[in-house]
Amino acid sequence: MPFLKNLLLRLHGLIQRYPWVMPVYGFISGLAGFFLVERQAEFAKVIAILLLVSWLWLMLENLFNQGLERWFGLQLPPWLLRFATQMVHQQSLFFVLPFFALTTSWDSGQLVFTGLLGLCALLAIIDPLYFNWLAPRRWLYLAFHSLTLFAALLTALPIILHQTTAQSYQLALGCAVLLSFPSLLGTLRIRHWWRWLALPGLSLALLGAGWLARPWVPPATLWLSEVAVSSQMNAGQRTPGQTREQLSSAQLKAQGLYAYTAISAPRGLAERIYHVWRHNGKVVDRIALDINGGRKEGYRAWTNKRNFPADPSGKWRVDVVTDGGQMLGVLRFRVDP
Template sequence: MLLSKFKPQVLKLIELLQRHPRLVALYGFVSGMASFLLVERGARVARVIAILLLVSWIWLMLENLFRRGVERLFGVELPPPLMRFLTQLIHQESLFFVLPFFAITTSWNSGQALFTGLLGVAALCSITDPIYNRHLAPRRWLFLAYHTLTLFAVLLAALPLILQLTTAQSYRWALGTAVALSFVSLSGVLRGQRWWRSLGLVGLTLALGGLGWVTRVWVPPATLWLTEVAVSPQLNNRTPGDGVDSLSANELRTKGLYAYTAINAPRGLNERIYHVWRFNGREVDRIALDIHGGREAGYRAWTHKRNFPSNPVGRWQVQVLTEAGQMIGTLRFTVTPSELPPKPR
């Protein structure tokens, strides 16, 4: 058979991977950084890396079929430890691929830091053999949770690159796919158990999906980030004036205020975002903006607000959100009391 000619190369590749497992982790990190830089420049080559990564996940989902195919084509029986090793390599490559995207898009003073921090811990576990093989892989429930989290993060980063899905669409597809696969995996674990455990499995799966949707504000938009922000009373030729951290109530009422954001997005991506104006933590205005990806300096978008409460003194925020409610960033400023005119003598 023609494919049997590649048997020596396959065996050498497997031996090389077993001897130097850190090379794959290094490759995953380098490919992630390269893809991130390519996306930042708007290059379409980044899609190729994302597609290859998703192909590896298709292999992971069809692991048993793949193992039987290798045995039939090459006459090589892949032992379970080797299959676990290959699974670990895919986890390493996947996590180090997505980490640069989430690291740059995370608002570190928000709950998003928890999600990105969890991905960082997962990446460290994937390259630490004692933790991965002795504490993670043998615990089926924990391993399935780890597997689902990794796939969820990969889909969030890959879908906008490959299919130009919006952040909201990518989130729904990523969450639905991760929940569906977790249901299939858990049903395999509980096969042959009592009926009430199957009912509990359905409830657990629905709860997992609901939790993922409710906590979406804590998940960074993997392919959208701010390249320039400003809060300014002036905007000249689409360029904001000097940014301000605070201004008086009189200045605010006289000139109004611009919230300016330049947002980097992959080429071909059309996205609706929102500038949400908040006063002392309470939402007072929500303005929709449509952005288009591919511009090197980011797509420039701004809102101009002139209608303020009668007493605007306090802390203000302008949150930049996706349609799914994920936070891209936050602009902050303070309004101070107006100075009273001096009393006549």
């Protein structure tokens, strides 16, 4: 294997000489993957599968390295494994970030999740921070690794399996916790019996925390392309009338109100969403919408509300949420006395 060894040494020399090339490559390839997914639904599956295969290799890199040494007498240098791990992190983060940037409700707790992904992407492309600050801190590195894997699964699974957002969230969370188990096992360095009990407890805690955090996690493959609050709706053309941000109590009771949403997805749509009507922060109605199919401009759906409180004045909002409790967006309007 002299040729392969010389090739690896040359690659190492190029990386050391031009360290800025790989972060740029990770950034460009991630964004290119997003735009290809958005435009080519079939090609989306290929990109998503390659992303998950790279993560599977990452989890089995030790077994792979042992097999190479046993059967071919070749051991991959540690720097190459570190480089491959960093590349998987970079490409995964820059692939998923545009999805989450589109789907995040920036005036909600989802800002925290997407902000953490952005911070992770920044850490992944700055070598001194990634190798000298993040990697030596095993607990922090495990959290970084698990969050990146969870975001990648949350984006890739609906594209590959055509699941609803609720199903993909459950599967992504379960897989992320399961695949982080070997890293957790190595981090704990179990030498006492009580640490064996702590290991499943920590895994269950991660699972529970991830489940409770659903409203803070944007649905990566669904986003609102158009919204409107209107007193009129053209059902034939499926278009709303003039958008209303403020109206009187008399107008509201006389005409009612429509909440209109157009929902886009690169994989098509087949699930249930809800329009949750809130008056001064209190839920007054929850209306289900079954959406099927999909189009470039988004699947158009609306709810019409005519029953209002005796005094409807104040601040109103309509939360658009998935069946699994993830928020797609918010429509706001105000009613004057």
